[in-house]
Amino acid sequence: METTMPDTTNQILSPGPDQKYTGATALTVRGLSVSFGGNQVLKNTSLDITARAVTAIIGPSGCGKSTFLRAINRMHELTPEARVEGEIRLFGEDIYARNVQPVVVRRRIGMVFQKSNPFPTMSIVDNVTVGLRLNGVRNHKLLAERTEQSLRMAALWDEVKDRLNAPAVSLSGGQQQRLCIARALAVQPEVLLMDEPASALDPLATAKIEELILELKKEYTIVIVTHNMQQAARMSDYTAFFYLGDLVEFGPTAKLFTSPSRKRTEDYVTGRFG
């Protein structure tokens, strides 16, 4: 059984996403349960997340969708009393294996948060390269390459290329969120988790982020939590519907929205509750 993960710098320098091909299973989740201090928020969840596709996680508030997302890159471990049971495999490798450190998991599974959070003391370029620099990458040529590449992928390059050294907080809200996406891309993760990445943005900025996600899925596996059903229907290839900690239904987005197999899913996607 392959449980070791490639270590630190070498991993960051290797071309991550290109090794995996479209259609494969990126994440295998089996029997995943998460509880916080005895309060179970996710119950016995199993699903497969397809590589180079967008998987949307939907459900009413408190249904466990953010918890599910945070368990995938072990961010829930920051919460004291968090307990996880079950198994998550990233391209076959157990991310909860004893000898796997959360730091290494998070380098391969990046995350973008609801509230854009570029580091306020840093310039635009420093925000993009921070993940590399604080993991020991010193090569200026590589850093410059990654900066341009990541900002281009995040559709921000043309807007900031003339002021890379300006403070990151001088950007607009939508630009800041795309900067956070560029920052996550710069370490070349294999999976990108997004926790309601557009919910704090205006419709125009939201449209840009959605466009960007469709572009990104050509190279990345994307899991996105959203409370916006239209957004899930527009962008995702697969949708998982959670309710009160249970995975109610999971399948191709078109099927889940047009002919759901469960009554509760139908009620939710047609706006009858939630």
Added chain:
Amino acid sequence: MIAPNHRWRNFKNAVVQTLTFACAVLVVTPLLLVFYHLITQGFSSINFSFFTQLPKPVGEVGGGMANAIVGTFILLGQAALFGVPVGVLGGVYLSEYGSSRLNWWIRFAADVLNGVPSITWGMVVYALMVVPMRGFSALAGGVVLGMMMIPLVMRTTEEVLQLVPGGYREAALALGIPQWRAIVQIVMRTALKGIVTGVLLALARVAGETAPLLFTAFGNLGWAHRLNEPIAAMPLQIFIYAISPYDDWHRQAWAGALVLLVLVLAINISVRFLTRDRISQRA
């Protein structure tokens, strides 16, 4: 429409307003008095030799406090050297690592230490350093001021680190950055101005301490050449001059007090300057 007894109500309101205003003025009065006295009494005694010359023996007019001024800076430098790393790192522990129960005790201990009378600190360091080293020393003076800084710096550091939004910590960890680097290069950097402010305020607070230095630095009418010798400090020199029966020494004491006040004021003003632009702590 006017309620029947509105005059009486307005009168009561005016009384309370006047009373609170009077108390507010009373708060500012001592500061103005201190300034007035120091400037009228001390300013005339400040001249070039005050900053460049050693104290003159009793009976000779003139001389200065050069050794005490330099001594105060040496003591503050040592205090920062001992107190800042321990205080800042302790604050980082409280804010970023500690468990809530242990933190409660550490915070409680720090708050108690902040209230310990300064002469007690002097006695403790006298027993721990001066007695074993068989003599008063600049080093003991630096250590006692440093120890007094630690709880102050620790608590302010913890507070400003807590002001850094958790989103930055999460973002850093989600990039696969090790926790210690995220703390040092992202969280602490974001709160840097606040940390520096805390350190400066702690320095200003210990700069005027006299009692703890009586048992440790002791004072010196000449230059201290090594850290294991007694060293002069402005508060000590002011104290010695002020309780003496000589008019010329009294004048020097006023001048010294004025210089010390200006030093503390300068630190406080630079703190104002630093905190004016609060971008680094914006949520």
